Amino acid sequence: MKNCLVVDDSKVIRKVARHILESLDLTVSEAVDGQDALTQCEASAPDVVLLDWNMPVMSGMEFLQALSSAKMTARPKIIFCTTENGISHIKAAVEAGADEYVMKPFDRETLESKLAIVGVI
Amino acid sequence: MSASSPGGGLQGAARILSGLLEARTGQVLSEGRAWRMETALRPVMRAHDLRDIDDLAAQVLRKRNSPLEADVVNALLNNESSFFRDLQIFDMIHRQILPHIRAEKKDRTLRIWSAGCSTGQEAYSLAIRLRNDAARWQGWRIEILATDISTAAIDQARSGVFSQMDVQRGLGVGDLIKWFAPHGEEWCASPELRRMIDFRHDNLFDARAPQGDYDLILCRNVLLYFTPERCQAVLGLLSRHSHAQSVLLLGAGETVIGQGEEFMPHPEFRGSYVRKVGLPDVAGGPMRRTG
Numbered sequence: 001m002k003n004c005l006v007v008d009d010s011k012v013i014r015k016v017a018r019h020i021l022e023s024l025d026l027t028v029s030e031a032v033d034g035q036d037a038l039t040q041c042e043a044s045a046p047d048v049v050l051l052d053w054n055m056p057v058m059s060g061m062e063f064l065q066a067l068s069s070a071k072m073t074a075r076p077k078i079i080f081c082t083t084e085n086g087i088s089h090i091k092a093a094v095e096a097g098a099d100e101y102v103m104k105p106f107d108r109e110t111l112e113s114k115l116a117i118v119g120v121i
Numbered sequence: 122m123s124a125s126s127p128g129g130g131l132q133g134a135a136r137i138l139s140g141l142l143e144a145r146t147g148q149v150l151s152e153g154r155a156w157r158m159e160t161a162l163r164p165v166m167r168a169h170d171l172r173d174i175d176d177l178a179a180q181v182l183r184k185r186n187s188p189l190e191a192d193v194v195n196a197l198l199n200n201e202s203s204f205f206r207d208l209q210i211f212d213m214i215h216r217q218i219l220p221h222i223r224a225e226k227k228d229r230t231l232r233i234w235s236a237g238c239s240t241g242q243e244a245y246s247l248a249i250r251l252r253n254d255a256a257r258w259q260g261w262r263i264e265i266l267a268t269d270i271s272t273a274a275i276d277q278a279r280s281g282v283f284s285q286m287d288v289q290r291g292l293g294v295g296d297l298i299k300w301f302a303p304h305g306e307e308w309c310a311s312p313e314l315r316r317m318i319d320f321r322h323d324n325l326f327d328a329r330a331p332q333g334d335y336d337l338i339l340c341r342n343v344l345l346y347f348t349p350e351r352c353q354a355v356l357g358l359l360s361r362h363s364h365a366q367s368v369l370l371l372g373a374g375e376t377v378i379g380q381g382e383e384f385m386p387h388p389e390f391r392g393s394y395v396r397k398v399g400l401p402d403v404a405g406g407p408m409r410r411t412g
Contacts, residue, residue, distance in 0.1 A: 085285065086303075087298070087302075087303050090294060090297070090298060091298055093294075094294055094295070094298065098294070099294075100293065100294050101294040101297075102289060103285055103289060106289065107286075109203070109290055110286070110289040110290055113203070113205075113208075113289070113290050113291045114289070116208050117208070117291075117293045
């Protein structure tokens with residue numbers, strides 16, 4: 001079973017994402033900010049990270065930068081999942097290394113299609 | 122009122138309106154779809170200032186061939202679609218079917234027909250794949266015809282404007298950035314993509330738009346709305362616009378088996394079909410026709 005790390009400071013978003021991801025046969029772990037996510041990635045690399053943009057302590061973009069120099073066996077696929085829906089944000093995320101981009105609000109079909117595009121399901 | 126009776130079968134206004142849908146499009150409104158009839162027609166009732174579905178049916182009977190009829194038909198058609206729907210099908214098109222056509226067609230003309238294209242995502246997905254692979258298609262004439270019975274769906278497809286939800290379903294972020302531009306809260310396909318596709322309002326039972334033969338025909342999730350007799354008629358039409366090595370793709374739950382004699386499973390491309398009379402060419406010689 002593949003593992004998805006959901007990184008979001010919103011408990012509600014984490015809960016919704018977990019519900020959808022588990023229905024797609026993924027195991028789910030959660031992180032409340034970028035620093036928490038980085039620690040978890042170094043301990044046990046997930047297959048994919050669903051990443052919020054704006055979070056306290058460490059933002060999604062800062063997490064992406066830190067991930068590039070993190071000690072990991074395999075780099076996870078990164079799906080940005082954010083309310084930042086402008087084209088400039090989307091381009092910046094892709095340039096920073098995001099594999100996919102989900103604009104909130106999202107539904108099951110959207111997440112499923114993005115996970116298929118990055119080859120996780 | 123309820124659209125269907127406890128013993129099965131549509132009743133009253135629902136029967137009149139589903140009869141209109143079948144007469145105009147050939148689509149049969151199954152019991153499974155009947156429950157959403159009133160919900161689907163609510164905007165039409167509001168727009169025409171009609172009280173309820175009975176009032177709507179009475180107006181339809183009173184004025185034949187009116188704009189109201191067209192609105193009812195458009196509202197009852199299922200226009201669900203998404204970009205790269207069934208990703209593995211598009212991968213097969215990209216990795217196997219198109220290279221095969223490219224290797225075999227001597228006149229360097231690629232003709233694709235998206236029959237029952239709904240709001241156009243399938244046709245745009247094909248156009249995107251072809252444009253992303255532009256170097257390989259240099260010197261080729263590419264024609265994409267996309268037809269649908271719904272005037273509303275074709276208008277939207279032609280506009281190239283899609284909601285945020287639409288572009289997130291199946292469309293990768295790389296293709297979104299490359300081929301779409303923000304359009305208020307929505308996204309608009311690039312003029313380059315829009316120019317590649319000829320969107321036409323057309324009825325599969327009285328088809329005017331398709332001309333000649335097509336190398337690849339996609340008619341996915343269309344036959345499931347038709348009676349077996351109607352399915353045979355559509356497959357007959359698709360056969361008349363196919364050549365010996367044309368590839369036909371249907372929806373995941375659809376098949377040609379038991380639907381007439383025109384097509385058989387393709388020997389090479391799993392889940393696709395080829396015209397039966399094309400057998401000798403497929404098995405033996407090179408691609409026969411050239412456009």
